[in-house]
Amino acid sequence: MTHLTSMLDTYPKDLGSIDRQKLAECIAACFECAQVCTACGDACLSEDMVAEMAKCIRTDADCADICTTTGRVLSRHTGYDANITRAILLACEVACKACAEECEQHADMHEHCRICAEACRRCETACRELAATLG
Template sequence: MTRAAEMLDTTPAHFDLDRDALAEAIAACVECAQTCTACADACLSESDVAAMVACIRLDLDCADVCTATSRVLSRQTAYDAQVTRAVLEACATACRRCGDECSTHGDAGMEHCRVCAEACRRCERACRALLDAAS
């Protein structure tokens, strides 16, 4: 059981979202934020940093959006469905864009980008699954 799931189990607040989908989305967002931050840092160590500027930017944008999303999803007291849907859409979009960029570098042999693309894909799927469950 993830810490996110454990916290959801302990909250006295009632929430209308699928608990498992919510816990998975929170965990995926936290993991993706960390992975994207580490990927951006690894990109700065590449020999041609100038070629990595778009990747670094998308990594950092994705990390920030994932962090914000995990925080919004973690707050279920006085839940606002419109805000939740908006952050989930933004997160899925950021993850798709970052995952696409990192995939190109991962296919070229940059392992940090391959790992990051996988984390982005997982997070995008988790956000979309939660959106579907909330519909």
């Protein structure tokens, strides 16, 4: 997170009361989760039982898109709107929870689903904790 925290530290305007550490952790968790979900969905496509993995693949794709968008929104602060930030954090938390629950159903058979569920839970927690600091 060196570059991420460096960028936050060099921001020319005051970031307000937002917890910079939690912000940095959440941005990192979002982008990591997006990558892991994308890879998990692709791995699911390679499974012999791909038809049985359709919901997991769809959930991975949705979660990856929402996490990417959340990370991008959290990275912008000019004209910051706390209402938008709260809404996107909630959407990301919900998507990560759904994806984690779906991947956990396959975690015993597919290691990529276990890893994905862990990344989703981490991102879910980071979004919830950051949102709690917004008031």
